[in-house]
Amino acid sequence: MISGEEERMDAAGIPYMIRPGKGPEGSVLDLLGQLIGSGGADALLLPFRVPSGDSFAWIMFSDVSLLKDAVPFPATMPVQGGRALRSLTRKEKGKLRIIALMRPCEIRAGMELSKLGQVNTENLILASYDCPGAVKLEDYVADPVSCDSAHSEMRSRGEPSGNARSACSTCVDFSMVDADIHFGYFGIKDGGMLVLPGSPAGRALLEGLNLEEGRGLLPQWEAEISRLAERRAATREETFRETAERISGFDGMLATFSNCIGCHNCQSACPICYCRLCYFDSEVSRTDPEALITAAEKRGGISIPPDRIMFHTGRLAHMSLSCVSCGQCSDACPVSIPVADVFSFVAERTQRAFDYKSGRSDGEALPLRRFLKNELDGVHEMVKDAESEASPNE
Amino acid sequence: MNRQTDTEFTPKIVGFLCNWCTYAAADLAGTSRLKIPSTFSVIRVMCSSRIDHNLLLTTFFKGADGILVAGCHPGDCHYGEGNYYARRRFALLKKVMEVLDIDAERLQLSWISAAEGHRYAEVVGKFTEKIRELGPNPIKGSTRF
Numbered sequence: 001m002i003s004g005e006e007e008r009m010d011a012a013g014i015p016y017m018i019r020p021g022k023g024p025e026g027s028v029l030d031l032l033g034q035l036i037g038s039g040g041a042d043a044l045l046l047p048f049r050v051p052s053g054d055s056f057a058w059i060m061f062s063d064v065s066l067l068k069d070a071v072p073f074p075a076t077m078p079v080q081g082g083r084a085l086r087s088l089t090r091k092e093k094g095k096l097r098i099i100a101l102m103r104p105c106e107i108r109a110g111m112e113l114s115k116l117g118q119v120n121t122e123n124l125i126l127a128s129y130d131c132p133g134a135v136k137l138e139d140y141v142a143d144p145v146s147c148d149s150a151h152s153e154m155r156s157r158g159e160p161s162g163n164a165r166s167a168c169s170t171c172v173d174f175s176m177v178d179a180d181i182h183f184g185y186f187g188i189k190d191g192g193m194l195v196l197p198g199s200p201a202g203r204a205l206l207e208g209l210n211l212e213e214g215r216g217l218l219p220q221w222e223a224e225i226s227r228l229a230e231r232r233a234a235t236r237e238e239t240f241r242e243t244a245e246r247i248s249g250f251d252g253m254l255a256t257f258s259n260c261i262g263c264h265n266c267q268s269a270c271p272i273c274y275c276r277l278c279y280f281d282s283e284v285s286r287t288d289p290e291a292l293i294t295a296a297e298k299r300g301g302i303s304i305p306p307d308r309i310m311f312h313t314g315r316l317a318h319m320s321l322s323c324v325s326c327g328q329c330s331d332a333c334p335v336s337i338p339v340a341d342v343f344s345f346v347a348e349r350t351q352r353a354f355d356y357k358s359g360r361s362d363g364e365a366l367p368l369r370r371f372l373k374n375e376l377d378g379v380h381e382m383v384k385d386a387e388s389e390a391s392p393n394e
Numbered sequence: 395m396n397r398q399t400d401t402e403f404t405p406k407i408v409g410f411l412c413n414w415c416t417y418a419a420a421d422l423a424g425t426s427r428l429k430i431p432s433t434f435s436v437i438r439v440m441c442s443s444r445i446d447h448n449l450l451l452t453t454f455f456k457g458a459d460g461i462l463v464a465g466c467h468p469g470d471c472h473y474g475e476g477n478y479y480a481r482r483r484f485a486l487l488k489k490v491m492e493v494l495d496i497d498a499e500r501l502q503l504s505w506i507s508a509a510e511g512h513r514y515a516e517v518v519g520k521f522t523e524k525i526r527e528l529g530p531n532p533i534k535g536s537t538r539f
Contacts, residue, residue: 248495298534299536302539307455314447317487346494353485354486371475371479376485
């Protein structure tokens with residue numbers, strides 16, 4: 001992001017700033033209200049606290065008087081924002097022009113879903129913000145009050161703390177992503193905030209607002225983001241090293257997933273797993289009782305229900321190229337398997353193998369939807385001279 | 395977890411063969427009276443790109459010792475470019491298995507044209523030999539999958 005700063009400014013325009021006063025949360029809500037008021041958008045999609053007080057829900061609304069109850073930076077991530085975007089636009093572009101304020105990983109999921117034909121971004125204005133991480137749902141439900149203060153502490157330091165998701169502690173894409181507008185507040189003193197246009201659409205919206213030019217704040221913000229990214233990258237490396245050791249081989253996989261109860265919550269909560277019926281929930285994937293008995297006789301016993309390891313391996317093969325490492329899977333796991341650590345670790349490697357990074361702009365095609373004629377030479381077994389030397393296309 | 399490797403071990407290998415090339419090559423190998431191991435089971439598919447990860451994983455987790463996916467040479471796909479997509483998909487599954495360190499070498503992708511009956515026999519023979527050296531699929535000997 002930082003190296004491409006000039007490029008970004010060319011494409012999207014100059015950064016704006018909001019002076020200290022209301023703090024990042026108040027400033028964001030104010031600005032969103034102005035955007036609705038100025039007719040730049042028809043509706044907002046924002047998190048609100050649920051009546052029971054221990055969670056948050058996405059609410060789409062256009063009445064700005066509701067804004068005061070919105071929670072722009074919620075402590076948890078109960079429903080991945082990518083899913084919310086999908087609910088609104090999975091059939092065609094939304095009839096309303098909606099501004100959605102989400103965590104960077106939620107926007108990245110939205111980008112992947114857009115490439116998968118599940119989200120239509122045409123009428124969406126996506127706004128992201130510097131994210132310190134999300135608190136684990138389990139912890140939050142148990143004690144919302146102290147988790148809220150822990151999360152506010154996380155926001156002021158810009159870093160995940162003890163009860164944050166592991167996926168957040170290892171996240172290096174926690175700031176500006178391919179969104180239309182980004183709110184940057186890490187490292188800016190006294191509660192000031194940068195408002196960064198990230199696309200021509202975002203620029204057009206912000207230009208109408210009479211905001212103050214904020215180039216002066218860029219250096220301190222950029223320095224803080226790099227510092228925090230380095231720290232999280234170190235945690236990531238450490239976590240991945242442990243994960244690599246833990247999962248390696250059949251024994252490792254069995255040990256990691258041995259307490260899996262087969263609820264498939266990880267798949268249901270995953271923003272990328274959009275299939276209406278997962279193969280692993282379908283009748284064809286169920287082993288015939290007769291076959292189970294035969295296998296049991298041959299092997300001397302069999303685990304029932306079978307195929308837990310196959311389920312996780314299959315999901316890795318199916319979605320790891322689009323995995324945005326948001327951590328929903330771990331949060332949804334009732335037996336505390338570090339699913340997200342495994343998936344992030346594998347995803348980083350599969351994406352690297354295809355020179356791909358999930359969550360970038362929806363202009364980029366998914367790795368399995370394109371190919372080069374000359375590539376992946378080591379993949380097939382090489383015999384003889386028969387390999388045609390076709391010229392690369394694309 | 396590994397069952398003791400039997401000296402008599404004959405690997406069970408499943409081959410997913412493209413109808414237009416490798417399946418025809420298998421036919422040619424047969425009419426040419428070339429020897430193919432009897433434990434090599436052939437499943438005919440209309441294109442190598444029809445092979446979904448689920449097919450391969452199910453075959454693998456049900457205990458196949460080796461899996462061969464074979465299709466037309468690059469540039470020769472009956473449908474134009476199916477094998478290029480197949481190659482990407484195969485590479486992805488292989489990568490996942492490599493990262494998890496779960497016997498990725500039991501999977502092989504080969505290009506065998508309809509004219510290459512001898513090559514078919516050679517590829518199947520060599521792959522069978524390779525799997526024989528690797529020993530049985532550890533999943534087969536475990537009660538825990």
